[in-house]
Amino acid sequence: MIAKHNASAFVARSSPAAMPLTSMRALPTTTQVSNDDFMKQLGHASQIIPVLHPENGLSPSEEESAVLLEVLQKQFAHSDGIRGFFAVYLTSAESLTMEEVPSMLAEAVKGADTKVMVPLACMNVIMPTAMSSIHQDPELKECASKTADNGIKILRLLKGDSDVVSNCKAIYQMMTQDESKPLTMVEAIIELNQSWKEPASIIRALRLASISASQTQ
Numbered sequence: 504m505i506a507k508h509n510a511s512a513f514v515a516r517s518s519p520a521a522m523p524l525t526s527m528r529a530l531p532t533t534t535q536v537s538n539d540d541f542m543k544q545l546g547h548a549s550q551i552i553p554v555l556h557p558e559n560g561l562s563p564s565e566e567e568s569a570v571l572l573e574v575l576q577k578q579f580a581h582s583d584g585i586r587g588f589f590a591v592y593l594t595s596a597e598s599l600t601m602e603e604v605p606s607m608l609a610e611a612v613k614g615a616d617t618k619v620m621v622p623l624a625c626m627n628v629i630m631p632t633a634m635s636s637i638h639q640d641p642e643l644k645e646c647a648s649k650t651a652d653n654g655i656k657i658l659r660l661l662k663g664d665s666d667v668v669s670n671c672k673a674i675y676q677m678m679t680q681d682e683s684k685p686l687t688m689v690e691a692i693i694e695l696n697q698s699w700k701e702p703a704s705i706i707r708a709l710r711l712a713s714i715s716a717s718q719t720q
Contacts (some may be wrong), residue, residue, distance in 0.1 A: 519538055527567055532552060536578035544587020547578065551588070555605045556597035568607060575611035585615070585623050593627060593653045594646070612660045621666040627654035 511691065531547040533538075539547065554563065554571055563571060578584035592598050604612075628651055635647035661667050 512626055525569065527554065527563075530570065530574055533577040536574055536584055537580065539583075541583040541587050544578065544584050547584075547589035548588040551575070551578075552592060552595050552597055555608055556601070565588055572607050572611060575607065575654040576614060579611050579620065582619055582623060585620060589627050589654075589657070591621070593631075593650050593657075597651050598653050601653075601656075604660060609660050610615065612657060617664050617666045621661055621664060621670055624654070624658045624661060625667070625670045630659055 529550045531550055536544070536547050551571070551574065554567075557563070575588075578588055612624075631647040631650035631654060635644050635651060638644040639649055658667065
């Protein structure tokens with residue numbers, strides 16, 4: 504697997520806009536991202552991010568893009584991979600300055616099993632939103648708010664999926680104890696972000712998000 508991976512990077516070196524060979528060599532293998540636990544996935548994410556956001560305006564070649572996409576797809580096939588990647592990515596310097604989600608990352612997110620991806624994507628909005636309301640330190644509050652904004656960018660990639668609507672409605676209804684109020688996904692997120700006033704509401708929402716995530720494992 505490793506030899507094949509490096510060979511693809513070597514072939515791509517002839518392209519004038521190819522990624523530096525060292526960046527591609529640093530990528531984890533598909534076997535690693537498929538099988539490793541959450542803690543190791545954090546390290547894999549740190550190796551993937553520089554390839555998603557190359558320096559000096561370089562772009563990966565077609566061969567390199569195919570390798571990177573396959574790695575992301577394997578990592579997003581299970582909850583440890585998704586949680587590990589986004590725990591690092593959403594707080595990374597690269598993602599905090601991005602205008603749009605990189606195309607390969609967007610493709611991998613959209614192609615993942617929504618039963619696994621959606622609850623975790625929702626939680627990646629809920630948790631930093633809650634923390635931005637809890638933190639008293641201005642820097643921590645700003646960091647949590649930016650992380651939530653990044654989470655929303657990822658969640659928007661899935662906005663047409665019925666699981667997103669169901670998860671947002673469930674979270675909002677859990678907080679309001681109102682099972683009859685019909686909400687669209689956008690309305691649910693707006694209501695949710697306006698509801699971080701009572702600690703009990705935050706606790707209920709986080710508990711529900713955790714339960715939803717654990718049920719996908």
